[in-house]
Amino acid sequence: MSYTGPDFDPPPQRRSRRGPLTVALAALVCGGLLGWGVYAATGGTDDKGEEAGGSPSAAPRTPSPAVSSPASAGSASPSGEGVEPPASRTPSASAPAAAGPLKGKVVVIDPGHNPTNVRHTAEINRQVDVGTHRKECDTTGTSTNDGYAEAEFTLDVAHRMRALLEQRGATVKLTQDRDRPYGPCVDERARIGNAAKADAVVSIHADGSGAGNRGFHVILPGSVNEGEADTRAIVGPSRALGERIAGNFVRVTGTAPSNYIGGGTGLVTRKDLGGLNLSTVPKVFIECGNMRDSKDAALLTSGAWRQKAAQGISEGIVSFLRG
Numbered sequence: 001m002s003y004t005g006p007d008f009d010p011p012p013q014r015r016s017r018r019g020p021l022t023v024a025l026a027a028l029v030c031g032g033l034l035g036w037g038v039y040a041a042t043g044g045t046d047d048k049g050e051e052a053g054g055s056p057s058a059a060p061r062t063p064s065p066a067v068s069s070p071a072s073a074g075s076a077s078p079s080g081e082g083v084e085p086p087a088s089r090t091p092s093a094s095a096p097a098a099a100g101p102l103k104g105k106v107v108v109i110d111p112g113h114n115p116t117n118v119r120h121t122a123e124i125n126r127q128v129d130v131g132t133h134r135k136e137c138d139t140t141g142t143s144t145n146d147g148y149a150e151a152e153f154t155l156d157v158a159h160r161m162r163a164l165l166e167q168r169g170a171t172v173k174l175t176q177d178r179d180r181p182y183g184p185c186v187d188e189r190a191r192i193g194n195a196a197k198a199d200a201v202v203s204i205h206a207d208g209s210g211a212g213n214r215g216f217h218v219i220l221p222g223s224v225n226e227g228e229a230d231t232r233a234i235v236g237p238s239r240a241l242g243e244r245i246a247g248n249f250v251r252v253t254g255t256a257p258s259n260y261i262g263g264g265t266g267l268v269t270r271k272d273l274g275g276l277n278l279s280t281v282p283k284v285f286i287e288c289g290n291m292r293d294s295k296d297a298a299l300l301t302s303g304a305w306r307q308k309a310a311q312g313i314s315e316g317i318v319s320f321l322r323g
């Protein structure tokens with residue numbers, strides 16, 4: 001809302017991809033999925049997804065060493081017009097809920113990674129139990145080739161979302177707001193949403209896949225019942241949340257669903273992410289784009305685009321919460 005950067009809004013580019021290109025259209029499903037002029041994916045070849053330190057099913061994931069350059073991971077504004085909205089400087093404690101359609105609703109925003117994870121590799125490499133297995137506490141995240149860190153992107157979008165959702169009356173909590181040296185660990189990220197009895201939780205990320213792979217995807221929890229993980233009660237509502245977010249993200253940003261995972265739907269289900277496996281409240285992740293693709297990077301580094309991304313995600317949440 002209070003975005004002040006340049007008005008950069010490149011048209012969604014149909015990028016050539018390997019494999020047969022088809023144009024799927026109108027996956028107009030429930031409420032939010034309007035205007036879904038989609039690409040057909042070539043078949044979810046490699047996904048990747050460093051998010052939550054996860055090793056997604058078959059994916060050669062790009063480790064995140066790129067961020068290890070202190071220069072790129074500092075707290076300064078990243079390249080691009082990293083103008084942060086005023087709300088970004090407020091503490092993570094949520095403001096008193098305003099009157100609005102979401103009054104009484106609790107939304108937890110989970111900005112993926114943490115800008116200072118890079119200085120705490122021993123701590124974030126500690127293994128934590130995510131029910132199905134043990135995995136790293138957290139990861140550094142990826143970055144654009146020019147050094148704009150995913151962890152800066154996620155915080156920026158989270159701040160913009162917080163402002164938008166508080167305007168609608170929601171009580172908003174962030175799992176981290178540059179207010180801790182690293183993490184939180186993925187299990188704690190889930191528990192923060194659970195403890196808040198959140199009505200919806202969204203974990204914000206950007207991907208680190210290969211050049212040419214473009215677009216966003218929303219990650220939904222699969223049905224898991226193992227160890228401390230039991231997602232059976234949240235699979236349905238989380239899918240509803242994810243569909244609303246995907247539909248509104250397309251509508252508001254004008255960008256297409258992933259051309260490399262999700263079969264053109266912008267929706268992917270995973271069972272390996274602790275942040276989802278340990279959640280007891282409706283929760284999804286969103287990979288807003290691929291930082292390693294130059295065209296996606298141009299969007300991700302644009303304050304104007306990030307504002308649209310935040311708006312699209314927020315409107316999906318509003319749609320979900322209003323039923």
Ligand SMILES: [Zn+2]
Pocket residue numbers: 050051052112113141142150204205206207
């Ligand atoms: Zn991530």
